[in-house]
Amino acid sequence: xxxxxxxxxxxxxxxxxxxxxxxxxxxxxxxxxxxxxxxxxxxxxxxxxxxxxxxxxxxxxxxxxxxxxxxxxxxxxxxxxxxxxxxxxxxxxxxxxxxxxxxxxxxxxxxxxxxxxxxxxxxxxxxxxxxxxxxxxxxxxxxxxxxxxxxxxxxxxxxxxxxxxxxxxxxxxxxxxxxxxxxxxxxxxxxxxxxxxxxxxxxxxxxxxxxxxxxxxxxxxxxxxxxxxxxxxxxxxxxxxxxxxxxxxxxxxxxxxxxxxxxxx
Amino acid sequence: xxxxxxxxxxxxxxxxxxxxxxxxxxxxxxxxxxxxxxxxxxxxxxxxxxxxxxxxxxxxxxxxxxxxxxxxxxxxxxxxxxxxxxxxxxxxxxxxxxxxxxxxxxxxxxxxxxxxxxxxxxxxxxxxxxxxxxxxxxxxxxxxxxxxxxxxxxxxxxxxxxxxxxxxxxxxxxxxxxxxxxxxxxxxxxxxxxxxxxxxxxxxxxxxxxxxxxxxxxxxxxxxxxxxxxxxxxxxxxxxxxxxxxxxxxxxxxxxxxxxxxxxxxxxxxxxxxxxxxxxxxxxxxxxxxxxxxxxxxxxxxxxxxxxxxxxxxxxxxxxxxxxxxxxxxxxxxxxxxxxxxxxxxxxxxxxxxxxxxxxxxxxxxxxxxxxxxxxxxxxxxxxx
Amino acid sequence: xxxxxxxxxxxxxxxxxxxxxxxxxxxxxxxxxxxxxxxxxxxxxxxxxxxxxxxxxxxxxxxxxxxxxxxxxxxxxxxxxxxxxxxxxxxxxxxxxxxxxxxxxxxxxxxxxxxxxxxxxxxxxxxxxxxxxxxxxxxxxxxxxx
Ligand code: SF4
Ligand code: SF4
Ligand code: SF4
Numbered sequence: 001x002x003x004x005x006x007x008x009x010x011x012x013x014x015x016x017x018x019x020x021x022x023x024x025x026x027x028x029x030x031x032x033x034x035x036x037x038x039x040x041x042x043x044x045x046x047x048x049x050x051x052x053x054x055x056x057x058x059x060x061x062x063x064x065x066x067x068x069x070x071x072x073x074x075x076x077x078x079x080x081x082x083x084x085x086x087x088x089x090x091x092x093x094x095x096x097x098x099x100x101x102x103x104x105x106x107x108x109x110x111x112x113x114x115x116x117x118x119x120x121x122x123x124x125x126x127x128x129x130x131x132x133x134x135x136x137x138x139x140x141x142x143x144x145x146x147x148x149x150x151x152x153x154x155x156x157x158x159x160x161x162x163x164x165x166x167x168x169x170x171x172x173x174x175x176x177x178x179x180x181x182x183x184x185x186x187x188x189x190x191x192x193x194x195x196x197x198x199x200x201x202x203x204x205x206x207x208x209x210x211x212x213x214x215x216x217x218x219x220x221x222x223x224x225x226x227x228x229x230x231x232x233x234x235x236x237x238x239x240x241x242x243x244x245x246x247x248x249x250x251x252x253x254x255x256x257x258x259x260x261x262x263x264x265x
Numbered sequence: 266x267x268x269x270x271x272x273x274x275x276x277x278x279x280x281x282x283x284x285x286x287x288x289x290x291x292x293x294x295x296x297x298x299x300x301x302x303x304x305x306x307x308x309x310x311x312x313x314x315x316x317x318x319x320x321x322x323x324x325x326x327x328x329x330x331x332x333x334x335x336x337x338x339x340x341x342x343x344x345x346x347x348x349x350x351x352x353x354x355x356x357x358x359x360x361x362x363x364x365x366x367x368x369x370x371x372x373x374x375x376x377x378x379x380x381x382x383x384x385x386x387x388x389x390x391x392x393x394x395x396x397x398x399x400x401x402x403x404x405x406x407x408x409x410x411x412x413x414x415x416x417x418x419x420x421x422x423x424x425x426x427x428x429x430x431x432x433x434x435x436x437x438x439x440x441x442x443x444x445x446x447x448x449x450x451x452x453x454x455x456x457x458x459x460x461x462x463x464x465x466x467x468x469x470x471x472x473x474x475x476x477x478x479x480x481x482x483x484x485x486x487x488x489x490x491x492x493x494x495x496x497x498x499x500x501x502x503x504x505x506x507x508x509x510x511x512x513x514x515x516x517x518x519x520x521x522x523x524x525x526x527x528x529x530x531x532x533x534x535x536x537x538x539x540x541x542x543x544x545x546x547x548x549x550x551x552x553x554x555x556x557x558x559x560x561x562x563x564x565x566x567x568x569x570x571x572x573x574x575x576x577x578x579x580x581x582x583x584x585x586x587x588x589x590x591x592x593x594x595x596x597x598x599x600x601x602x603x604x605x606x607x608x609x610x611x612x613x614x615x616x617x618x619x620x621x622x623x624x625x626x627x628x629x630x631x632x633x634x635x636x637x638x639x640x641x642x643x644x645x646x647x648x649x650x
Numbered sequence: 651x652x653x654x655x656x657x658x659x660x661x662x663x664x665x666x667x668x669x670x671x672x673x674x675x676x677x678x679x680x681x682x683x684x685x686x687x688x689x690x691x692x693x694x695x696x697x698x699x700x701x702x703x704x705x706x707x708x709x710x711x712x713x714x715x716x717x718x719x720x721x722x723x724x725x726x727x728x729x730x731x732x733x734x735x736x737x738x739x740x741x742x743x744x745x746x747x748x749x750x751x752x753x754x755x756x757x758x759x760x761x762x763x764x765x766x767x768x769x770x771x772x773x774x775x776x777x778x779x780x781x782x783x784x785x786x787x788x789x790x791x792x793x794x795x796x
Contacts, residue, residue, distance in 0.1 A: 043728040044738070092309035101607060108608035109530070126607075135452055141391035142380040148727060156724045157774065161380050162303070162373015165391050167313040171453020173606045177313060177373065179304030181773075190786055191779035192745055197770065198302035199373025212729045252606075255452040 048214030052231035054132065054151030055206055056260040057217075058242045059125055063226035067123045070100050074125075076222045077204070082195045084185035095176035097204040098127040098219055107251060119265060125227075127219075128153060128174040128204040129251060132258030139169035145201075151232070151260065152206045162199040171255055175203045232260060266414060269643040270636040276488070277639065284632040291625010294618050295370060303373055305618045311605040312598075312613035314371070316623055319598040321367035323473070323590055324630070325444045326466060328360035328401065330474010332437035333504050339430055345496045348645075349482065351416075352493065354409035355637035356478060357437075361402040363630035370622055390447045397440045404433040409637070417644045441466045448601060456534035456601040459522075465515045466593075472508035473589040475501045476582040483579055485638065491645040495575075502578055506566040509585050513559055516592075537610070538600045545610045548599060551591050558588030687764045690756035698750055702733050716743060716771075744775045752778045 045051075064070060077083070077098050086093040100123035104111035107124075130153045136145050137153060144160035147153050167175045181198045189195060193209065196202055207217035215221070220229045230237030239262070242248075248262040273281075298305045308315040331353035337343035338350050369375050386392050408430055415422040445463035452458070479501050482493035523531045536542055538552045562584040571577045604610050615623070701708050703715065719741040722728040731741045740746050751757045754777040762769065776782065 042732045043722050043726075043741075044730040044732060045727065046729045046740075049727075049729070090304070092307070093304050094310055105607040105609060108606075138388050139390070139451070141386050141389040141395070142377075142384045143386050144380070146725065148725075150727070154724070158720055158724070159377070159380055159384065160374065161377045163368075163371070163391060164313045164373070165389070165447075167310075168448075168454065168602075169451050171451075171606050173311065176310055177308075178302065179306075179308070180302035188786060189776065189782065191776045191782035194744065194774040194776070197773040198304075201373075208727065212727065252453060257452060 046212050046214070050211045050214055050216070052150050052237075053233040054231065054260060055130065055211075056151075056230065056232035056239045056262065057220070058228040058239045058246075058248065058262045058264060060226050060228070060242075060246075060264045061119075061122055061124060062264060063224075064122065064125075067100055069226075070123055070125055073219045073222045073227075074098055074100070076218045079188070080190050080193060080218055081205070082182075082186050082189050082193055083202075084182035084195075085187060086185055089185060093179040095178065095182065095202065097176075097202070098125060100124060101126050107249070109252065109254070110249075124263065125219075126172070126174075126251070127261065128206075129172055129257070129259030129261045130204075130206055132260060133256060135169040135171065135257055136166035136175065139165040141165060148208075150211075152208055154205055154208060155200075155202060157194075157196055157200050157202070160200040162201065164201060166201055171252055171257065172259070175201050177201050266410075266417065266640050266644065269640045272643075273639060277635075281632070281635060284628045284635065287628030288625055288632060291622050291628060294621040295625065298370070298618060298622060299375070303371075305616065307614050307616045307619060309611060309613070311609070311611040312602040314598050314602070315613055316594075316615040316619055317367045317371040319594045320623060320626070321364050321371070322444060322466075322597060323594040324360045324363045324367070325398070325441055326470030326589075326593065327474045327477060328357045328364065329437045329441040329467065329470045330472075330478070331357035331360070331405075332434055333471055333475045333508075334478065334501070335430070335437075336434050337500070340434065343500070345494065345500065349478075349493050349497050351409055351413055351641045352478060352481065352485075352638065353474075354405045354412070355641060356474070356481070356634065357405045358402060358409060358637060359630045359634035361398055361405070362633050363626050364398055365402070366626045366629060367623075370626065390443060390450060394440075394443050394447060397436065397443050401433070401436050401440050404429055404436060408433060413641055413644055416648060419648070438467065441470050453530075453606050454601050455528070455530035455532075458531070459519060461515050461519055465512065465519070468508050468512035468515055469589045469593060470508075472505050472512055472585050475504045475508070476585040476589075479505065479582045480579060480586070481638070483575065485642060489642045489646065491642045491649070498575065498578070499573070502566065502572050502581075505582065505585055506563070506572070509559060509566070509589075510563055512589070513563065533604055533608070534600050537603050538596050542604060543610045545603070545612050547612050547614060548596055551595050555588045555591035555596065558584045558591070562588060684764065687760035689760055690753055692751060692753050692757075694752070695750040700735070701750075702731060702739050702746075704734075713769075716747075719743075743771060744777075744779050748775070748777055748779060752780055754778065 078085070078096070081097060083095055083097055086095065103115060103119050103122060103124060106126050130151060132151070134145075134147060134153045137147050140146070141163060142159050142161055144156045145153065145166050146156065162177070164177055167177060178196050178198045178200055183189075183195050186195060207215070207219075210217060216229050220227045228238045228242050230239040232239060234240060242264070243262060246264045248264050250259045250262055253259065306315055306317075334346045334353035335350050338346035369378065372378060381392060381395055408426060411426050412422050442463045445466040448454070448457035449459060449462040479498055482498055482501075486492050520535065523535050526532075533542060537545070538548050540546070541549050562581050565571045565577065565581050565584075571581070599613050603612060703711070708715075719731065722731075723741050729741055731739045733739065748754070754772070758777075
């Protein structure tokens with residue numbers, strides 16, 4: 001809060017250069033101790049915002065039977081986040097935040113020739129793992145990819161220079177690059193969420209915009225209970241309860257990236 | 266001294282015109298790419314770095330290779346190289362220029378490139394790469410210019426230059442080491458995840474850089490009145506010979522570890538490059554060509570009489586240069602991205618616009634090289650006259 | 651090396667031509683200063699009576715304000731801005747600013763064109779979400795997404 005107000009005074013100062021008649025307002029800003037001033041010109045979280053130390057997901061793959069079950073989940077994410085569809089245009093430019101993979105691709109090191117039939121043909125949902133030690137964040141030269149205080153690995157599209165170092169660094173192929181202006185390829189856009197511009201990288205944002213409004217991620221909501229979402233460091237959270245009572249696996253856990261998407265198989 | 270670049274023969278002007286033509290074409294296509302986006306290239310989600318970054322990597326090597334004439338002269342007082350250190354430094358300047366241009370043309374949002382400085386991130390190797398590359402460019406401009414200016418005025422180079430020269434030697438090793446660290450510190454990219462990557466980069470750099478320098482020396486001797494010298498060329502040839510042997514040795518070390526341990530995540534990339542994977546084998550002929558070129562070059566270079574024959578030596582240098590170029594400029598980057606982290610094979614091939622822009626950057630680099638060499642050679646001719 | 655000036659005449663002519671070229675935009679526009687643009691307020695904007703800062707402050711500093719908003723929202727996950735008068739606003743260019751000023755052409759563009767700036771905000775942020783939001787539908791349970 002302290003910081004915010006100082007930042008704000010900077011703006012007020014800039015404006016004051018051009019504005020002669022704004023003294024009363026500025027005085028209100030400047031009185032650091034006044035009750036009114038602390039109310040004025042501040043920044044807050046939304047009251048209903050959901051918070052955590054490290055958000056995590058548990059995907060119960062037993063509840064999915066076929067690729068059909070995954071479709072609405074993928075669709076809702078891509079739709080509300082204005083993810084363009086290049087599948088009909090040029091496959092090279094494809095962008096995806098969440099998609100399905102076979103077991104042997106989602107867990108390439110673990111597959112054997114003798115996997116049980118259900119697993120072998122089961123479609124797995126894959127998305128950004130919001131790693132606890134994210135290599136993409138380490139690689140990014142501008143902090144355009146950064147780890148937020150609630151554990152979400154987020155993209156700042158305003159800052160991204162499009163060097164794609166993060167894409168080389170991510171061991172899960174979770175990131176996509178806007179090889180061209182995505183807007184013409186968004187069939188029906190969600191006007192309340194921004195699109196992206198060409199030349200920046202994007203990926204799943206763990207629905208940061210919904211968490212701020214007190215909603216769980218859209219894919220969780222659309223999964224009809226197959227995906228749980230919660231704080232990894234809150235022993236009472238839903239994900240922790242599931243982790244306690246089920247055997248779970250993570251993608252390439254051996255790399256030490258600390259993926260926070262857990263799979264019950 | 267810049268005015269020296271303005272007075273030249275018809276041939277010189279013709280060559281400059283060709284380069285300017287190449288630059289214009291490249292620039293025009295770049296404007297197109299700027300407008301359309303990087304979708305104009307053959308890159309995609311899985312192979313997210315392509316030809317540009319590969320050329321960048323190769324040219325960092327060429328730039329670092331220039332140190333192979335500077336080091337013997339200043340550290341071992343090998344006097345013969347005094348005559349040609351300037352060529353090594355100027356080669357480094359033009360190579361770094363190309364490197365920086367390749368980075369810029371590879372950015373999705375080049376207008377924001379300064380964000381790397383505005384939001385400095387020391388944890389990112391790219392941040393350090395920017396510092397070492399620009400530092401090396403700066404060092405070589407200062408050193409090259411001062412040394413040449415001194416030679417022109419027939420005085421000794423200023424004393425304060427010495428520390429810069431000594432600094433430039435480890436710095437040359439630094440630029441290629443940091444460039445290797447861009448790749449070899451990434452978990453989940455088994456092809457690059459090897460401690461021998463930086464040594465491999467350096468050895469191929471010390472082969473390719475001096476090989477190019479030999480070729481340039483031979484051209485200069487033919488085209489101008491300045492003779493870089495037989496002894497100089499022979500010494501460079503020995504350096505090339507050692508370096509290319511070490512390069513192949515390092516590669517074989519990698520091949521042993523990968524194929525004996527048989528860890529798929531490391532092995533599959535090399536399998537893809539040399540044998541093809543899941544029916545995809547676009548790079549296989551290239552890689553074997555590269556191996557053969559380097560192998561033949563080693564055999565030829567080891568024969569003293571071949572090395573002593575300058576026309577045969579020139580051929581060997583072309584073999585070395587092409588061999589290392591394919592290895593680094595084609596295989597090194599694609600090879601790391603195929604198969605992708607989910608073990609799927611999606612190949613990459615550059616598109617025509619991509620190649621045009623690449624040619625434009627090379628033309629820019631050779632333009633800088635031509636102008637700088639013209640100045641250097643004219644000064645040498647004047648001094649001799 | 652030679653300090654003597656060759657071709658004095660040509661050099662001076664060159665300098666004159668250079669000076670004229672460089673100053674071209676100034677004298678070209680001389681005497682025909684375009685009138686300051688008229689901005690149109692939508693009914694919604696009129697009804698709201700006040701913006702997140704005073705009109706004068708907005709005129710002079712809306713870019714800095716937006717820049718700070720984006721920093722706050724994206725990087726610090728603060729989404730609410732409390733104005734000097736203590737009124738809370740969601741910090742969102744599309745969903746707050748453009749909700750009132752849904753007439754980008756007559757509000758934003760006029761001034762930006764006048765001062766020849768081309769901000770690329772709208773490459774990503776949708777300029778009139780109200781007009782589109784009615785048509786946008788996703789599955790039952792996630793239509794509230796923003
Ligand atoms: S999955 Fe990839 S993109 Fe997501 S946090 Fe981990 S490394 Fe970064
Ligand atoms: S592409 Fe963008 S997010 Fe990725 S590393 Fe570069 S600047 Fe960071
Ligand atoms: S968490 Fe949100 S952004 Fe991520 S995949 Fe699910 S719906 Fe998409």
